[in-house]
Amino acid sequence: MVQRILNDPDNIVDEMISGFLKTHKDIVEATENNRVIKAKNIPKDKVGIITGGGSGHKPAFIGYVGKNMCDAVAVGEVFSSPTAMAFLDAAKAVDQKKGVACLYGNYSGDNMNVKMAIKMAIKQGITIKSVIANDDVASAPKNQREKRRGVAGEILMWKIGGAKAAQGGNLDEVIAAAQKAIDSTRSVGIGLSPCTLPAAGHPNFEIKPGMMEMGIGHHGEPGMEICSLKTAKEIAEKMINIVIPDYPFKEQDEVVVLVSGLGATPVMELYVLYNEIEKLIKTKNIIIYKAYVGNYFTSLEMKGATLTIMKLDQELKKLIDMPAYTMGLKQK
Template identity: 45%
Template sequence: MKKIINQPDDVVSQMLDGMVKAHPESYERLEGTTVLVRKNLSDNKVGIVSGGGSGHEPAHAGFVGEGMLDAAVSGEVFTSPTPDQMLEAIKAVDQGAGVLLITKNYTGDVMNFEMAAEMAEDEGISVEQVIVNDDVAVEDSTHTTGRRGVAGTIFVHKIAGAAAQEGKTLKEVKALADEVVQNVRSMGVALHPAQVPGSGNPGFDIKENEMELGIGIHGEPGMETIGLISADELAERLVEEVLPELKLKQGDETAVIVNGMGATPLMELYILNNRIHDLLREKGIKSELTLVGNYMTALEMAGASLTVLKLTNVRKKYVTNPCQTIAWTIND
């Protein structure tokens, strides 16, 4: 597979430098690290840090900014960042109010984030952690114990970041983030797999007339290979899998992400979104916020995922609060 890169070993570092050069007003790279830190950190607020393997852009660095993350740590492609890199991010954003780590439920991420938290605690920094496990498709996969963390992580970033920006305590921000994790669910589908730079092999094999239902964001195969179906049929299948997990009832409010996996045209995502919202309306469920586009990808995988967050008045307030990042901006 052809890629616009130089050497495979340099892709993460050169990507991060390219991001900083494109958005010097937004963040800076900590020297000698893979950490991007928000410029003009707010004083005396809880720091919010997330991260994971590269290849999911704009996650996670694209969500660094006012009202969301204060720092993001990038590992190698589809590989967890190291604890020492995470520690540098924690130290960089600590303003004395503590730091919340937002971690997707992948074994390497969870282990390394926990080690970084312990190292930070040894240096006198209060750290809490929330683990996102929104994927309804697969449990106890090759990469996880329990369910995987996928695009629902973006809503955790948003609500935790907004609460921290408002001045909530570390305990309060963690409680809100944990509530989001309990009330957000996702599921994805792929038409074509991703390929890690330099690997020479796709993540899984799929025929031209097939789709892989329930894929992860590291090129993992899903729970079922099915024949190619229409966008409306796919919307119905995703809604059928995701909504029961949230126990939604008529009149409930939601926020929705129709997420591209990296190589899916916006045309197709909006077609998928069209039927998803019809289905929600038919069930009497309201969508108060909708995001359509690439938010958490898997390199050049062709496909999409559906994420639904059940809203309360508090979650609605924070998910719609202003934020300024390169991947998601809400103005006053």
């Protein structure tokens, strides 16, 4: 039995949204569709930025709605895609006749529903273009990048796309910046313990004590290797050796590094892990321009972490530096 604070598991998403809206009144507001949340005080005449995804990944996805990131989000059930109607309503909520950029992760349900939303939007005179995050190196070989899933790299995609729109970029410029961001980004995850869907009540996969899973997905999708639990230093080496050569990141590259916990790993361990990652990256003469460490994209109460690295150019550097104010990312 999983020890949870909830009422009816079938109602957890609606109750979570209700609590979220009450807490963050200064950042977000409800819309007519109760599975769509939008930012408050969206600046005039800008491209709308939307996203959407399953629940249980907090702060993703609703935690990245706010100033200079996403303008609206479509909220799905736990670990399952929002409906096409929710994506459409998110677009309608933020459309200012400048077009809407839908920046989301590569999962079959999301792909299907975003495509349907785009078709419906055309009929209503709204232009939606999309960027599909596929930063998870472990989910498919490099020559099949279109099959790779989106993981914590999505946050950097939202940061860049949101900043470009805030700068006044047009739809094509916003899409190009978000696409460049995700094309320059690689991630890998490690799992130390499983999670349990509230409605199921038992884990849908297993990680034995003393073992870990390299390359695990954000919903427990199988990784590349199950091995004995390593030290932080060894884990960092394994993660770096997957992420760095794939892009590949090279000497003198300037990068953003994001280490996210998967939920139940204490934050102090994330800093221990980042401490090792930073040393390894330095050894490779790659320059860390900015680092984010914390619970940025979780999987309920899974233990483990993800490593995400994004290569910067002059444009991306300016956009990553732009202030942001959301529940999940606040930056001066």
